[in-house]
Amino acid sequence: MAPKFTFEPSEIFILILLWLASTAAQWSPLQAPKELAQNLVRDPVLLSEASTDYGHIVHENPVAVFKPSSVSDIAGLIKFSNSLPIPFTVAARGQAHSVHGQAMARDGVAVNMTELNDYRKGSGIVVKVSGKYADVGGEQIWIDVLHATLEYGLTPLSWTDYLYLTLGGTLSNAGISGQAFQFGPQISNVHELELVTGKGDIVTCSATKNSNLFYAVLGGLGQFGIITRARVALGPAPTRVKWLHLLYNDFSAFSGDQEHLISLAENAPDYVEGFLLLNQPPLDLSFYPAAVQPRITSLVTQYSIIYIIELVKYYDDQSQENVDQEVEDLVRGLKFVPRFMFEKDASYEEFLNRVHSDELVLRSQGLWDLPHPWLNIFVPKSRISDIDEGVFKGIILKQNLTAGLVLIYPMNRSKWDDRMSAVTPDEDVFYNVAFLHTSGFDQLKAFQAQNQEVLQFCEDAGIKYKQYLPQDKTKQEWKEYFGPKWKTFQERKAEFDPKHILAPGQGIFT
Numbered sequence: 001m002a003p004k005f006t007f008e009p010s011e012i013f014i015l016i017l018l019w020l021a022s023t024a025a026q027w028s029p030l031q032a033p034k035e036l037a038q039n040l041v042r043d044p045v046l047l048s049e050a051s052t053d054y055g056h057i058v059h060e061n062p063v064a065v066f067k068p069s070s071v072s073d074i075a076g077l078i079k080f081s082n083s084l085p086i087p088f089t090v091a092a093r094g095q096a097h098s099v100h101g102q103a104m105a106r107d108g109v110a111v112n113m114t115e116l117n118d119y120r121k122g123s124g125i126v127v128k129v130s131g132k133y134a135d136v137g138g139e140q141i142w143i144d145v146l147h148a149t150l151e152y153g154l155t156p157l158s159w160t161d162y163l164y165l166t167l168g169g170t171l172s173n174a175g176i177s178g179q180a181f182q183f184g185p186q187i188s189n190v191h192e193l194e195l196v197t198g199k200g201d202i203v204t205c206s207a208t209k210n211s212n213l214f215y216a217v218l219g220g221l222g223q224f225g226i227i228t229r230a231r232v233a234l235g236p237a238p239t240r241v242k243w244l245h246l247l248y249n250d251f252s253a254f255s256g257d258q259e260h261l262i263s264l265a266e267n268a269p270d271y272v273e274g275f276l277l278l279n280q281p282p283l284d285l286s287f288y289p290a291a292v293q294p295r296i297t298s299l300v301t302q303y304s305i306i307y308i309i310e311l312v313k314y315y316d317d318q319s320q321e322n323v324d325q326e327v328e329d330l331v332r333g334l335k336f337v338p339r340f341m342f343e344k345d346a347s348y349e350e351f352l353n354r355v356h357s358d359e360l361v362l363r364s365q366g367l368w369d370l371p372h373p374w375l376n377i378f379v380p381k382s383r384i385s386d387i388d389e390g391v392f393k394g395i396i397l398k399q400n401l402t403a404g405l406v407l408i409y410p411m412n413r414s415k416w417d418d419r420m421s422a423v424t425p426d427e428d429v430f431y432n433v434a435f436l437h438t439s440g441f442d443q444l445k446a447f448q449a450q451n452q453e454v455l456q457f458c459e460d461a462g463i464k465y466k467q468y469l470p471q472d473k474t475k476q477e478w479k480e481y482f483g484p485k486w487k488t489f490q491e492r493k494a495e496f497d498p499k500h501i502l503a504p505g506q507g508i509f510t
């Protein structure tokens with residue numbers, strides 16, 4: 001007589017899991033239907049590119065790279081993944097300027113978003129002058145949006161410091177720069193999105209249509225949908241800028257003036273950022289005329305740390321007559337070191353595209369494709385002087401490691417929309433403090449240890465910071481990171497990407 005086997009329900013569950021795991025290899029993306037399979041490539045160069053990013057820290061190999069020839073192709077790929085008992089993951093890859101593998105898909109598929117350029121046939125950026133907006137493909141880069149809109153005398157209002165980033169990539173985070181205090185981050189300047197959800201549905205959403213999806217995706221770290229089009233708000237474009245650097249040797253004078261500048265209702269500046277000049281190599285004084293550089297060097301030597309406000313006032317032919325007077329009014333009463341204000345006149349594009357000039361120099365010196373152990377934190381205004389004492393002076397200056405830029409500038413929380421996924425500290429004004437290190441491969445660990453020390457200092461001091469471009473968190477840390485938004489974030493994930501297919505490189509649900 002044949003033996004009889006009986007199983008407990010829990011044993012049956014385990015057996016099913018084992019069976020699924022043993023057959024998982026069969027459910028490879030490469031088994032996709034022919035119309036999808038032809039766009040899945042395993043070219044070693046493409047695979048290798050897709051397994052790295054600007055950070056050069058994390059490396060994860062996808063099974064294949066997907067070259068979509070249309071938006072429906074992306075929908076098809078995601079639907080196919082959904083149809084499998086064990087779905088594969090899918091990561092949209094914009095310019096891969098993430099620093100910690102956020103656009104990678106280990107054993108999944110990396111979607112090369114820039115391939116959509118062929119599909120657009122030149123219609124990737126469509127400017128609607130009457131509506132003051134542009135419909136822009138999620139794969140387009142901001143420098144191209146600038147060029148396209150300037151042709152109509154228009155411009156987006158909110159930027160990032162560097163413009164060779166895709167719309168999809170920056171809108172998945174927030175997109176911040178020195179205009180954010182006035183217009184909010186880039187996610188606050190989008191009227192409508194078209195995207196492919198984690199279920200493979202192509203959906204249009206806005207604040208009034210499918211609003212839950214709209215707010216989820218903005219700042220949503222790629223978790224809910226792949227952005228294929230964004231309707232971006234535009235305003236009149238200036239043609240030129242007055243570009244100022246004000247040097248401070250006293251932190252409270254520096255931060256007090258920054259906060260004053262971002263609060264102005266009349267004759268407000270158009271851009272406010274700030275950064276440190278440390279008595280450490282490299283001391284980049286390229287902004288300043290050669291004649292004044294020795295004066296600046298001796299100021300930095302004397303105080304070890306100098307704080308610089310970077311301030312810009314836009315103008316055009318109509319406002320040219322008044323701009324010098326406006327700048328004079330703006331800086332009157334500010335507490336920078338007397339005679340340490342320096343001014344440049346530049347075209348609007350030269351100013352916005354300033355980081356690209358640095359990029360070209362760094363590339364020519366072989367210094368661009370190096371590890372970038374970056375750390376960005378948003379710090380509530382009430383604790384910013386603790387960052388100066390505990391981090392700038394207590395860690396950065398002491399350890400003498402700094403290779404790169406340390407940015408510090410405030411933003412107004414009222415310009416952020418709390419319904420969106422992006423998280424900020426819970427104060428009306430908060431600062432972006434960015435440690436933008438470039439490290440040799442041999443020094444990477446030292447920089448990572450320093451970043452860890454900065455975070456530990458914030459923890460120990462009870463500073464309620466939020467990491468921007470968050471990375472490398474445990475489940476519990478993600479929960480704490482999103483705080484009161486975690487529940488909604490999870491619910492939205494269950495609604496729009498229930499099988500956890502999208503953006504696995506963020507490490508939130510995978």
Ligand SMILES: Cc1cc2nc3c(=O)[nH]c(=O)nc-3n(C[C@H](O)[C@H](O)[C@H](O)COP(=O)(O)OP(=O)(O)OC[C@H]3O[C@@H](n4cnc5c(N)ncnc54)[C@H](O)[C@@H]3O)c2cc1C
Nearest residue numbers: 094095096097098138160161162166168169175176222227
């Ligand atoms: C030199 C440099 C300067 C920078 N300056 C700033 C700055 O001033 N301000 C600022 O805010 N940020 C800045 N960043 C950070 C940058 O905004 C983010 O890293 C951004 O995600 C990069 O865009 P990307 O196209 O390279 O995105 P990727 O690195 O390709 O992708 C980032 C994430 O978004 C997802 N994603 C990509 N495309 C889409 C899409 N279409 N739909 C949905 N999800 C998508 C990816 O899967 C991934 O999870 C800078 C980065 C660099 C390297």
